[in-house]
Amino acid sequence: MSARATWRVSAAVMLSRVLGLVREMMFAALFGGSRWMDCFYLAYKVPNLLRDLFAEGALSQAFVTTFSKKVKSDGPEQAWVLANRMMTLAAVFMGLVSLVGIGIAPWIVELLTSLSKSGETARAYNPAEISLMVEMVRVMYPFIALVSLSALVMGMLNARDVFGMPALASCFFNIGSMLGGAAIGYWMDPTWGPQSLVGFSWGVVIGGVAQLVCQFPALRAVGYRFVADFKWNDSGVKQILKLMGPAVIAASVTQVNVVVNAMFAYGVGEGAVSWLSYAFRLMQLPIGVFGVAVATVTLPALSRAALNGVGDDFAPTLSKGLKLVMFLVFPATVGLVVLAEPIISLLYERGQFDAADRMATAGALRAYGYGLLFYAGLKVLQPAFYAIEKRWLPMIASLIALFVNIGCNYVFVFVFKWGHESLALTTSIVASLNFVFLYLAMMRYAGDIGTKGMALAFLKIGVATAVMGGLCYWGNILLFWELTDLKLPAKMLRLLLLIGAAAAAYFVTARLLRVAEVADVIALVKRKASR
Numbered sequence: 001m002s003a004r005a006t007w008r009v010s011a012a013v014m015l016s017r018v019l020g021l022v023r024e025m026m027f028a029a030l031f032g033g034s035r036w037m038d039c040f041y042l043a044y045k046v047p048n049l050l051r052d053l054f055a056e057g058a059l060s061q062a063f064v065t066t067f068s069k070k071v072k073s074d075g076p077e078q079a080w081v082l083a084n085r086m087m088t089l090a091a092v093f094m095g096l097v098s099l100v101g102i103g104i105a106p107w108i109v110e111l112l113t114s115l116s117k118s119g120e121t122a123r124a125y126n127p128a129e130i131s132l133m134v135e136m137v138r139v140m141y142p143f144i145a146l147v148s149l150s151a152l153v154m155g156m157l158n159a160r161d162v163f164g165m166p167a168l169a170s171c172f173f174n175i176g177s178m179l180g181g182a183a184i185g186y187w188m189d190p191t192w193g194p195q196s197l198v199g200f201s202w203g204v205v206i207g208g209v210a211q212l213v214c215q216f217p218a219l220r221a222v223g224y225r226f227v228a229d230f231k232w233n234d235s236g237v238k239q240i241l242k243l244m245g246p247a248v249i250a251a252s253v254t255q256v257n258v259v260v261n262a263m264f265a266y267g268v269g270e271g272a273v274s275w276l277s278y279a280f281r282l283m284q285l286p287i288g289v290f291g292v293a294v295a296t297v298t299l300p301a302l303s304r305a306a307l308n309g310v311g312d313d314f315a316p317t318l319s320k321g322l323k324l325v326m327f328l329v330f331p332a333t334v335g336l337v338v339l340a341e342p343i344i345s346l347l348y349e350r351g352q353f354d355a356a357d358r359m360a361t362a363g364a365l366r367a368y369g370y371g372l373l374f375y376a377g378l379k380v381l382q383p384a385f386y387a388i389e390k391r392w393l394p395m396i397a398s399l400i401a402l403f404v405n406i407g408c409n410y411v412f413v414f415v416f417k418w419g420h421e422s423l424a425l426t427t428s429i430v431a432s433l434n435f436v437f438l439y440l441a442m443m444r445y446a447g448d449i450g451t452k453g454m455a456l457a458f459l460k461i462g463v464a465t466a467v468m469g470g471l472c473y474w475g476n477i478l479l480f481w482e483l484t485d486l487k488l489p490a491k492m493l494r495l496l497l498l499i500g501a502a503a504a505a506y507f508v509t510a511r512l513l514r515v516a517e518v519a520d521v522i523a524l525v526k527r528k529a530s531r
Contacts, residue, residue, distance in 0.1 A: 012167030017285045019174035024281045025347055026178065027200075032352030033271030033360065036194040039129050041277045042112055042266055043136035044204065045259045046101070047143045059090070059148060061299065061383045062243035063155040066236055068303040071159060076223065082236040083156050084229040089237065090152055094145035101141040109133045112259075115267045132194055139201040146208030153215045156224060159300055165218040172214040177207030243386055245395075257405040257430055261423040264409045271360065272420040278348060278357075279364035279424060283372055286332035291376030294321050294328075298380055302387040310388055310446050318442070319450030321380040323457045327517040329376040331465045331506045335499065337369040338472040342480040346491045355484050363421040371428025374435040381438050390445055397437045401430045457515065464509035468502045475502070 031037035063086060070079040101108070109130055154166040181203020185196035258280065265272035298321040305314040336343065340362040349358050382394050405426050412422035442449060475498040480486070486494075511518050 009163045009167045012164055013170070016168065016170035016174060019171050019178075021281060021285065021347065023174050023178050024278055026182070028278060028348040028353040028357070029351030030192050031197075031274075032354065033274040033357045034352065035126070035129060035270045036132070036197060038266065038270065038273035039133045039194070040136060040197045040200065041273045042262050043109070043133045043201070044140060045112070045262050046108055046137055047140045047147075047204070049256060049259050059240075059244060060151040060155050061386050062240045063152055064159050064299055065243060065303045065383070065386045066240045067155060067159045068300045070236055072304060076160075079159075080224055081229070082234065083152070083224065084227050085231055085234055085237050086240060087149065087152055087226060088228050088230055089232050090148045091145070094148040098142045098145045101144070102138045105134045105137040105141070108137055112263055113266060115263050128194075132197070135198055136201040139198060140204045143204050143208040146205070146212050150208070150212040150215065153212065153219055157215065157218055157222065160222045161300070162218055162222060165215055169211045169215050173207035173211040175207070176210035177203040179203075180206030243389075243391055245391075256402055257427055260402075260405055260409060261427060264413050265420050265423055268413060268420050268423075271357065272423075275357065275360045275420055276364050276424060278344070278361045279368055282336060282343065282347075282365055283368040283375075286329050286336070286372065287376045287379065290328035290332070291325055291379040294324050295379040295383060299383045299387065302384050306387045306389075314384075314388070315446050315449045318380070318384050318446065319454060322377055323450075323454055324517055325376050325380055326373065326454070326458060327461055327510070327515060329373050330461050331468050331503075333369050333372040334465050334469040335472055335502060336372070337366050338469055339476055339495070339498070340365045340369075341483060342476065342491065342495055345480075345483045345486075346488070346495055349483075350488075358483070360420065363419075364424040367421045367424035368428060370425065371431040374428075375431040377435050378431060378438070381435065381442065384442060384446075385438070388445060390441075393441050394438060397434050397441075400437070401434045404433060405430045457517075460513040460515050461510065464506050464513060464515065467509045468506035471502045471505050472498065 027037060027040075031040075067079055067082065070082055112133070113130060150169060154169060157163070157166045177200070181200035183199075184202045185192070185199025188199045189196035261276060262273050265276055298317060301317050302314060305312075305317055341358060344358050344361050344365065348361065349355065385391060385394050408426040408429060409423060412418045412426065416422070443451065479494045479498060480491075483491070507518065
């Protein structure tokens with residue numbers, strides 16, 4: 001696995017996540033933790049869930065695995081034939097899914113809000129909110145077809161070792177959804193009332209178009225030419241669909257759980273859905289920048305290493321990917337948990353987003369943080385099972401996790417009467433159990449995947465992270481004891497200095513402890529500097 005490729009993808013994904021965060025900041029300033037913002041986020045969960053089910057999760061992983069093996073065994077020309085058949089199938093099928101979704105939108109919203117009508121929740125049924133959600137679901141449903149095609153294009157490019165533009169594609173989504181959504185939203189309601197959120201729903205579709213189209217030049221450069229091909233009775237197509245079956249469940253457990261959490265949160269009280277969404281966006285930063293980047297580069301290498309069974313390179317590649325995720329995500333997790341309030345205050349606390357929203361969002365972020373490292377590790381571990389064609393195990397693990405999630409949510413909300421933070425905690429519990437189960441299963445099929453080495457690496461990284469975390473803790477007490485009265489420039493300067501000092505402390509400590517991944521970073525920086 002190339003550290004250079006990993007960092008290139010990381011940089012692109014970082015930009016995408018930052019733009020996504022800017023989008024959330026805009027929502028927070030305009031709508032805060034209002035009930036209308038809750039409606040938008042709940043409506044958006046539907047296409048976002050199906051995006052993971054049929055596109056960026058199951059379809060992408062299954063396609064990359066099969067396409068990479070096709071290139072290696074039969075050459076690029078036959079692989080392009082397979083790609084055309086899958087593009088045609090995805091366009092037809094996902095187009096039909098979009099039409100059906102538009103038609104049954106009222107029933108979808110009825111399901112999403114069903115828990116709020118149980119009589120045991122703090123929030124009552126509101127016809128105006130339901131009507132708005134139905135309209136937004138209908139507007140956003142075509143996004144599913146667009147992002148499915150985008151995922152296939154991304155898979156083709158990744159399999160041909162092109163990572164930069166696919167990673168940047170989400171940037172175009174965020175830019176398109178922000179600019180298009182804001183323009184249409186203002187046109188529909190200049191006061192930024194609830195109807196303006198329908199405009200932002202149209203922005204989601206505009207962003208989907210931008211995400212797909214921006215990858216076309218890179219795809220043409222690697223030799224792909226689209227020709228509609230309806231010959232779906234093909235061994236490659238069948239293999240992709242066969243892999244997708246279990247992956248539809250396994251790769252999307254977190255998004256399913258997020259939707260379930262939102263359903264519970266809708267009944268917890270006004271603002272709960274929004275607070276969880278704002279916190280989840282921050283949690284996605286280290287996952288998207290590091291976990292997804294490492295997984296993107298690792299999956300094609302794992303697929304090639306498993307072409308004729310589990311090869312000699314398989315276990316070292318997987319172990320290297322997991323250790324790199326640990327090295328990058330563990331300190332980011334601790335930093336987010338310890339500095340939750342100042343980070344949220346800097347990013348969100350303006351306009352309609354007040355101190356109460358800040359504290360509620362921080363509580364959710366801390367609860368998400370407990371499982372963040374496991375969640376990021378799953379991004380690397382789950383696809384490894386598809387590479388060795390043991391796709392049923394992630395599906396079984398995910399089904400168990402889904403039931404655990406629902407059970408914990410019910411107990412936390414209806415029995416213990418806990419707040420929205422408990423729903424984020426459930427996500428962490430589920431991610432942790434899912435990772436442990438799959439890791440133990442992988443040891444059975446791949447043999448020694450470097451557990452002792454990873455344990456030693458975890459110990460060293462843990463010490464370096466503890467040093468960093470201690471610095472963040474005392475810095476938080478000394479610099480941010482009164483956030484409400486602190487001006488924005490002062491917040492930014494103090495936070496940047498503290499994060500910079502903490503990162504330096506982590507890196508130096510890791511270097512002194514001879515953490516192997518530090519060498520990869522240094523080598524990459526030296527290569528960049530020598531150019």
